[in-house]
Amino acid sequence: MSGLYLSRGLFPAEFLRPTVAFILETQRPSGEIPWFDGGYADPWDHVEAAMGLSIGGEYDAARKAYEWLYSMQLVDGSWWASYRGEEVDNSERRETNFVAYIAVGVWHHYLITEDRDFLRAMWPMVDKAIGFALALQTEHGDILWAVDGEGAPKDDALVTGCSSVYKSLECAHNIAYTLDEPRPHWLSARERLGHALRSKPERFDRTWESKARYSMDWFYPVLTGVLSQKDARARLASRWEEFVENQLGCRCVSDEPWVTVAESCELVMALLAAGDHARAVEVYSWLHQWRLEDGSYWTGYQMVEDLLWPDEKPTWTAGAILLAADALTEHTAASRLFCSVQLLGEDAQERIVKAD
DSSP states (O other), X not given: OOOOOOOTTOOOHHHHHHHHHHHHHHSOTTSOOOSSTTOOBOHHHHHHHHHHHHHTTOHHHHHHHHHHHHHHOOTTSOOXXXXXXXXXXXXXXXXXXXXXXXXXXXXXXXXXXXXXHHHHHHHHHHHHHHHXXXXXXXXXXXXXXXXXXXXXXXXXXXXXXXXXXXXHHHHHHHHHHHTTOOOHHHHHHHHHHHHHHHHOGGGSSSSSOOOTTBHHHHXXXXXXXXXXXXXXXXXXXXXXXXXXXXTTEEESBTTSSEEEHHHHHHHHHHHHHTTOHHHHHHHHHTGGGGBOTTSOBOSEEETTTTEEOSSOOOHHHHHHHHHHHHHHHTOSTTTTTTTSOOOOSHHHHHHHHHHO
């Protein structure tokens, strides 16, 4: 199906119910949500899929997903790169943006459910996760992307990863404020990180080839609230023709003929953050041609070879579809999470005004 045009207040619950069910059916009894049946789970994509469950009203399953992640957290607050059940699948690294993203998922679930007991129960996990990420912030404000298997920092930073951590710090602050657990240094760290992303390009991609060919490097500073709306619009306009294929979606990388559904959904929310509602609606309308009868979505489409590739239907892609639909229709109380910056508390508001 294609041509699904969404409007505020008109969430297509019946149409998207199979997508919610697909995530639910893939979730394991432990709460773990692998990429697909028989695949591995990583902390970031697990959270993305769990947010889809919250949007779909599957609150118990979503909570179970967060409880599983809590049960797998290491002493220093981190998680390994991926898991299969209770076993570590990839012990080569622990990534800061993967770890910090738990704050986004927990805050998202709380916004929808208003379950304060859940928020309180998850607080120690969030506190330790953010502590791990901020321990890797440099004097320049950027946050190193990972530690290796032995715990040694990998001395470089990613625009996409740091942008994701920037949003995670916003959500972590809101959790701390709501629970009256002051963490003022989190806001200070967020300010320094935002400044690095806006003004210190030399701090990123220092030891490898530039990641600027990836669309996420292009739109993530918009999606996560790093930029003002004016600068966000300019950034999206600057490379629109490189990354967006009309009637198909957003490329994963500028030099490969491959559009991906999840990146396209994130671009939809970035467009909303930049105030471009019309194009957000249009891009989202293209994506349902990649949908299967069970409500799942293919990862992407290779334009030159005219094939769906890879042969995967990830749970996190389904989660992204639900997040974008929620953002377009303002269906849940978490619908604006990726479309605006919302820092609780007077001091926080003063800080963001100064940062802008």
